[in-house]
Amino acid sequence: MDVFEAIETRLEIKEFDDRRVDETVKQKVLDAGRLAPSGRNLQHWQFVLVDDPEDVGRLGELSPTGGWVADADFAVVVCTDPQYDFNELDAGRAVTHMQLAAWEDGVGSRIYTVDRPAVKEFLEIPDDVDLTLVAGFGYPTHDVEGVKDRRPLEEVASRGRYGRPLE
Numbered sequence: 001m002d003v004f005e006a007i008e009t010r011l012e013i014k015e016f017d018d019r020r021v022d023e024t025v026k027q028k029v030l031d032a033g034r035l036a037p038s039g040r041n042l043q044h045w046q047f048v049l050v051d052d053p054e055d056v057g058r059l060g061e062l063s064p065t066g067g068w069v070a071d072a073d074f075a076v077v078v079c080t081d082p083q084y085d086f087n088e089l090d091a092g093r094a095v096t097h098m099q100l101a102a103w104e105d106g107v108g109s110r111i112y113t114v115d116r117p118a119v120k121e122f123l124e125i126p127d128d129v130d131l132t133l134v135a136g137f138g139y140p141t142h143d144v145e146g147v148k149d150r151r152p153l154e155e156v157a158s159r160g161r162y163g164r165p166l167e
Helices: 003-009 023-034 053-061 067-071 087-104 116-122
Strands: 046-050 074-080 108-112 130-138
Touching: 003 087, 023 046, 023 074, 023 087, 046 053, 053 067, 053 074, 053 116, 053 130, 067 108, 067 130, 074 087, 087 108, 087 130, 116 130
Parallel strands: none
Antiparallel strands: 046 074, 074 130, 108 130
16 A cells, blocks of 8 residues: 555544454554654654553543543554653654554554543653553454545645635
8 A cells, every 4th residue: 555545545443343463563553653753853752552452441441532442452652752842743743654554554543532640640651751642553343445524625725825726
């Protein structure tokens, strides 16, 4: 699958079947995050791979909106250094790389919210580290069509100045 095909077809998945994701795919996902660009190339992130089923289930319990993650095969918790005002941007870059790498192998994913203080305590994340985001990964329960309902490019992009036609 080429990169643009992955971008066009990847959807946020929150219904996972019970197949286990191979360790080599998990490592590839983490490595994709490692290879993402970061502000000033600081690479100030730390990725916590959560793949024990009980721990993944606990992450589901600790989420106000992501109880579905309990059915994921694994989750990745992205931690960053909060002293940098671009830490959230860098976490987003890393997870986007992870999601596209996972999708190449048919593994779906979704970013979700958690009770940050509770998850930090559960995963023993130090106080001076920001738990920036969490994503669940696994094989989708059904075939994904990859059809996205998106506004036309002309409605979201302009040329030269804000609001000017792209053409």
